Amino acid sequence: MTQTFAEILILIPSTLTTGYLMWIASVLQRVLNDLDEVSFGRFMPLLYRHGIRSVYAITSSSITFVAMIPYFIFYGFHHWWFIAGLIFYILSSTAGKILNLPVYSRIDALGSSDVIQLKEERRKLQTANWVRAVLCLVSTVLMVIQFA
Numbered sequence: 818m819t820q821t822f823a824e825i826l827i828l829i830p831s832t833l834t835t836g837y838l839m840w841i842a843s844v845l846q847r848v849l850n851d852l853d854e855v856s857f858g859r860f861m862p863l864l865y866r867h868g869i870r871s872v873y874a875i876t877s878s879s880i881t882f883v884a885m886i887p888y889f890i891f892y893g894f895h896h897w898w899f900i901a902g903l904i905f906y907i908l909s910s911t912a913g914k915i916l917n918l919p920v921y922s923r924i925d926a927l928g929s930s931d932v933i934q935l936k937e938e939r940r941k942l943q944t945a946n947w948v949r950a951v952l953c954l955v956s957t958v959l960m961v962i963q964f965a
Contacts (some may be wrong), residue, residue, distance in 0.1 A: 820892045824899050828960050831906055835953040846943050848930035858929030864919045867922055902960030907942040909952035916945035
């Protein structure tokens with residue numbers, strides 16, 4: 818397998834993850850913003866519970882991480898644009914753990930009772946979703962530049 822072919826195989830699930838995160842940050846976030854706080858407080862725990870079991874989300878994001886290991890072993894660190902893209906992919910995932918997961922936990926703990934706090938958590942979630950989506954988009958762009 819050539820290095821270019823290996824990079825394409827890594828780029829495909831990474832791009833699928835980017836599209837998924839951009840959809841969440843734009844389309845789904847608009848829906849969440851249109852919900853009143855009580856509905857938002859009831860909906861988010863359901864969304865989170867079903868989202869973490871999504872075969873698509875788990876597969877598309879995990880393949881990239883798993884594929885990085887043999888990529889580095891076989892091809893090293895010579896394609897700097899592609900490596901930079903992988904680093905941004907890791908940053909995107911890390912941002913999800915640092916920014917999104919605490920918000921989900923706080924929303925779950927609040928339930929639908931504290932309207933003012935739910936409004937604030939929704940704002941934080943929107944910011945976290947955009948940060949993660951943009952980092953992942955930058956990741957994809959950097960990986961694609963390697964092929965230019």
